[in-house]
Amino acid sequence: MQRQQSEALFEEAKRYFPGGVNSPVRAFRSVGGTPLFFEKGDGCHVWDADGQRYIDFCCSWGPLILGHNHAKVREAIVDAVGLGTSFGAPTRKENELAKLILENNRYIEMIRFVSSGTEAVMSAIRLARGVTGRPLVIKFEGCYHGHVDALLVKAGSGLSTFGISSSAGIPEAVANDTIVVPLNDRRALEVAISDYAHDIAAVIIEPIPANNGLLLQTKEYLEFLRDITRRHGILLIFDEVISGFRVGFSGAAGYYDIRPDIITYGKIIGGGMPVGAYGASRDIMRHIAPEGDVYQAGTLSGNPVAMAAGRAQLTECLQPDFYQDQAQRTEAFVGRLNRFAVAQQIPFKVFSIGSIFWFAFTAKEAIRSSDEIDPKSMEHFRALHKVLLERGIYLGPSGYEVGFVSSAHTEAVLSEAAGLIEAALAAVFNRSAEGVA
Structure with missing residues (x-):
């Protein structure tokens, strides 16, 4: 070699x-x-x-x-570049990709494009806090959600303790907004929710954890997450940056037929170009600015080259x-x-x-x-x-x-x-x- x-x-x-x-x-x-x-x-x-x-x-x-x-993705990119690489303004291509996704994914009703999976998760967490008015988030040991400060944490020493930063540069106050519990441990989640139920905005999980090994969860466990969060008024976030459009067009939500409150996407929807997205019901997404009071913005969000590449790729994924x-x-x-x-x-x-x-x-x-x-x-x-x-x-x-x-x-x-x-x-x-x- x-x-x-x-x-x-x-x-x-x-x-x-x-x-x-x-x-x-x-x-x-x-x-x-x-x-x-x-x-x-x-x-x-x-x-x-x-x-x-x-x-x-x-x-x-x-x-x-x-x-x-891939020829069709390459041609879509070349055609898009020929018309301009970025406008900082709406384009037809954003509508076309959003329509393609929403018409073929019944688990979300509206979507917002961003530029990376990390940005999608960061925005989803802010949205969950804005909707619920609560500060805390629960994540699971072994799930990775990008380099978001509040989620770059590891478990503390007990069943229901706040996370500890796993990276320098993250203040303790930020890590203290996150509770980390073990995967596949119902009791640990029940204890955490019992202790902090009225302060928890969201539980976030990779429904198909694929960043620290492939830690496949049972459908029953994911249904348990859906049930316990719904009972306590906590939003359930599926981080599908990897599993979205990979195990099926509707991702893990469709694979297990479980509807979370918010879903984050990335990877495949860009056809190899930098992209991310998050989606939810109309009621939840209407909290996002400029319609609502949860601010999130991005100069390159909905970049026309990425939108064209994503539409070309996802069209192929919809083939019989x-x-x-x-x-x-x-x-x-x-x-x-x-x-x-x-x-x-x-x-x-x-x-x-x-x-x-x-x-x-x-x-x-x-x-x-x-x-x-x-x-x-x-x-x-x-x-x-x-x-x-x-x-x-x-x-x-x-x-x-x-x-x-x-x-x-x-x-x-x-x-x-x-x-x-x-x-x-x-x-x-x-x-x-x-x-x-």
């Missing part, structure tokens, strides 16, 4: 950016080595600065559900059987890897939902909370990541991150990738590669 160009670019980048990157998840600190610098993407493949090709399961951390450089086909190909890929691991007695399991998957080094049948992940297992991922790169497979450089299958990952490509992953597992765990495709 050649890395001369990536290494040279990284050395230069370290003069410009903290740690040489513009987002910490791009660093290779947890897997070792130099971050790869990419120069091209097409379909399910990416090429690094040294000219090496990889089957890409990062997909820009999820938004590229059609793969890289799109999501069923995505799920079936992913299930076949995941099933083959799991059968191989069992046959070779390797402590490895792939969890999946829709076209999202996660490599876990465990014998457990389910992992529903972050404390069930063995930190030592990340050493296995570190070794596997290195071998996979050498074999032409690219995953995000962290064992806590999930992978994604795009429509460009054909059955043939997934079969090729499965064979390469099996061979890599055999090498890491010193097993026979017998039966490897």
Whole structure:
């Protein structure tokens, strides 16, 4: 594996950016080595600065559900740029994308576009506080909601304690607006709500937690959240920045048929361009300025290039059987890897939902909370990541991150990738590669 160009670019980048990157998840600190610098993407493949090709399961951390450089998305972007990149004023393209989303997603009635998932969550939290007149928010350990100050916190020492900042620069007073409880623990949530019910504006959760492993929750648990929040006049926020339009056009809300009060989106609705959104009922959304008294603004909100890219991508996602086909190909890929691991007695399991998957080094049948992940297992991922790169497979450089299958990952490509992953597992765990495709 050649890395001369990536290494040279990284050395230069370290003069410009903290740690040489513009987002910490791009660093290779947890897997070792130099971050790869990419120069091209097409379909399910990416090429690094040294000219090496990889089957890409990062997909820009999820938004590229059609793969890289999809013709219709590219053409929509080029056409939009030809008319201007930004106006700071309303455009027809905002209406077109909003109409497409709202006519095909019965869980929201109005939407507001922003420029990132973090901005969407920040705005949703402010909206919930404005609607309820309450200050506190409950989040769950193991769920990530962007780098919002009030949500970049970890659990305290008891069942019902305020959060502790997990980043420098966040005042204690801000962290004290958030209560952090364990996932999949009904008693902990009941205690927190009992102690602070009249001060809690919202409970926010990734209904498909996919930022700290794939911590799949049961439908019954999510229904419990819906019931207990409704009984106490607390708004339920689904953070669907990853799961929205990924497991289905209506996201996890549609997958589980549960209607939260507010939903946040990102990733896929931009077609690879920076975008986010939040939506809710008309009654709740009318609290947003200029109609209501909850202020939220953004110069680049509804950017016409992002709107055009998102509309082109989501139109493809609405094609018949799109999501069923995505799920079936992913299930076949995941099933083959799991059968191989069992046959070779390797402590490895792939969890999946829709076209999202996660490599876990465990014998457990389910992992529903972050404390069930063995930190030592990340050493296995570190070794596997290195071998996979050498074999032409690219995953995000962290064992806590999930992978994604795009429509460009054909059955043939997934079969090729499965064979390469099996061979890599055999090498890491010193097993026979017998039966490897």
